[in-house]
Amino acid sequence: MEENNKMNISRRGFLKATALAGAALAVPTGLDKVFASETKQPETSRTDNGIARIREYRVLGTGKAAFEVSALGFGVMGMTYNRSQHPDKKQCIRLLHEAVDRGITLFDTAIIYGPLTNEELAGEALSEFKGRINVTTKFGHEVINGKATGRQNSRPETIRRYCEESLRRLRLDSLPMFYQHRADPDTSVEEVASTIADLMKEGKVQRWGMCEVSAESIRKAHAVCPLTAIQSEYHLMHRLVEENGVLDTCRELGIGFVPYSPLNRGFLGGCINEYTVFDPNNDNRQTLPRFQPEAMRMNTRIVNVLQAFGRTRGMTSAQVALGWLLQKAPWIVPIPGTTKLSHLEENLYTLSFALSPEEWKELEDAVVAIPVIGDRYNAEQQRQVGR
Secondary structure: OHHHHHHOOOHHHHHHHHHHHOOOOOOOOOOOOOOOOOOOOOOOOOOOOOOOOOOOEEEEOOHHHOEEEEOOOEEOHHHOOOEOOOOOHHHHHHHHHHHHHOOOOEEEOOOOOOOOHHHHHHHHHHHHHEOOEEEEEEEOEEEEOOEEEEEEOOOHHHHHHHHHHHHHHHOOOOEOOEEEOOOOOOOOHHHHHHHHHHHHHOOOEOOEEEEOOOHHHHHHHHHHOOOOEEEEEOEOOEOHHHHOOHHHHHHHHOOEEEEEOOOOOOHHHOOOOOOOOOOOOOEHHHHOHHHOHHHHHHHHHHHHHHHHHHHOOOOOHHHHHHHHHHOOOOOEOOOOOOOOHHHHHHHHHHHHOOOOHHHHHHHHHHHHOOOOOOOOOOHHHHOOOOO
């Protein structure tokens, strides 16, 4: 245990040291393409004083479905939903404004987060930045009278109603991107895609995506209405999309990919362990097999590998995890979330590191050698993915 403690790199200590050193952001190797953003960006008077900010942009999707965004996005969910204690609304708004100031242009929320309260927060905090940033949201989980029913509902009339309600909560005239959050077993993907296509013609939706779906469903939907992005869980402890054809299908069809939970719900950042107590009223991690104490104790070996790898390169385990995703393809845009400025800075500084393909292969080999303990979802949640 003592040796493990010596191995653990301090996230906040690293950030302080990096800030004092005035580390400048640089574009890392292995990212095949850097795109100049058409979205109006914030003033850049603070870019040369060592403050972490985005200076690289990527494109999700192709053709009319193309969507230019910052290389890292921001997941808003944890500010109100499923992540234990969180700051008050004023503090959350301040951090979201700081993220905009640092150059992030992609913010992610969903109807089910709260439900509804996360969209309301995003609308209040971000609507003033229209033209500078984009807020994407999701439909699919059924919400009635502000409460989740546990069912999926993607019938055309429901999609239309959710679209109108999301526009109102987000204070927008048009949704930059509208994801289907989970597939509805009673509504075909073709019918969903056709409904979205109609909403696009009406100007209420600009682009669309799908979450946690199969390669077959992606092909069917894309044939009706071109997809901009697929959003699925993807990180060093969960690489299913490399095996089930989803990433290959995205590559073939020119669809972007947005990994959610890129730090495995915070675990790869090294701040969660078997002694962590989750809020019983606002944290879904306590229900997940991978976050049971024994599983976390065993899986900490993987975090130790990331920490050891990062130590010789000046990186925290969180930066190693995000950097690994970023170098996989130039059309991959992770959306880590946080409620802390220090972690926002840490995430953004990831873009200042340039590692070789051989180094990333070394990391992969070391992680693969350690079995991951525990499923990522319980049985009910698992039934909702991969359709």
